[in-house]
Amino acid sequence: MSVAFRRESDDEHKEPEYELPIPLGPNLVTPRGARLLGEWENELKAAIAAEVAEEPRKKLQRQFRYVATRKASAEIAPPPPAGTIGIGSIVTYRLNGAERQIIIVGHDEADPAAARIAFTAPLGRAMIGAETGDLLAFQGREDALEVIDARPDEEVQQ
Numbered sequence: 195m196s197v198a199f200r201r202e203s204d205d206e207h208k209e210p211e212y213e214l215p216i217p218l219g220p221n222l223v224t225p226r227g228a229r230l231l232g233e234w235e236n237e238l239k240a241a242i243a244a245e246v247a248e249e250p251r252k253k254l255q256r257q258f259r260y261v262a263t264r265k266a267s268a269e270i271a272p273p274p275p276a277g278t279i280g281i282g283s284i285v286t287y288r289l290n291g292a293e294r295q296i297i298i299v300g301h302d303e304a305d306p307a308a309a310r311i312a313f314t315a316p317l318g319r320a321m322i323g324a325e326t327g328d329l330l331a332f333q334g335r336e337d338a339l340e341v342i343d344a345r346p347d348e349e350v351q352q
Contacts, residue, residue: 211252214260221267222313223300224282224350230303231265264302271300273346279321281313284347287321288340289332297347298322 223231238258245251274280279298286295296309298321304312311318320332324341332338 211256214256216260216263216267217301217314219314220269221264221300221302222271222281223268223303225270225352226350227300227303228265228268228270231261231268235261235265268300273351274344276345277326279324279341279344281322282346282350283344285321285341286343288342289338293342297350299350303350 235258238254238261242251242254242258245254271281274283279285281298281300283298284295285298286293288294294309296311296317298313298318299310301312301314304310304315313319313322317332320330320339321341324330324344326341326344328341329337330339330341
């Protein structure tokens with residue numbers, strides 16, 4: 195009989211489940227980011243203990259390994275000085291004529307909907323190290339971004 199017509203177990207045809215990818219580079223976080231990683235780790239421990247089904251538990255364990263690795267490798271970035279953009283800065287800037295405000299944070303605490311941008315994001319990379327009044331290159335334009343204000347964000351520094 196042809197191999198095409200034999201039924202083999204469904205498990206043989208499943209896609210392998212790989213570990214969640216760890217972003218390259220240093221794992222710089224704000225004090226808030228370090229606290230959030232600890233809270234996320236505790237939530238996953240409780241969820242794993244409460245889960246009875248094998249497949250959902252495996253997924254939770256996979257997430258737990260990711261969070262535990264990120265927590266173990268986390269380095270708290272020093273607060274940036276006023277006027278200079280760094281991890282933990284709240285930045286007011288002008289792009290294409292519109293004034294906006296973001297907070298530069300670590301990778302795992304980024305939430306673009308809440309204006310929290312990772313320092314590894316293109317906008318974050320363009321801004322790190324800039325100072326108030328600087329014109330920055332972004333999206334192929336030399337003076338696309340104007341930094342209006344940069345100061346440490348007290349919320350992420352706690």
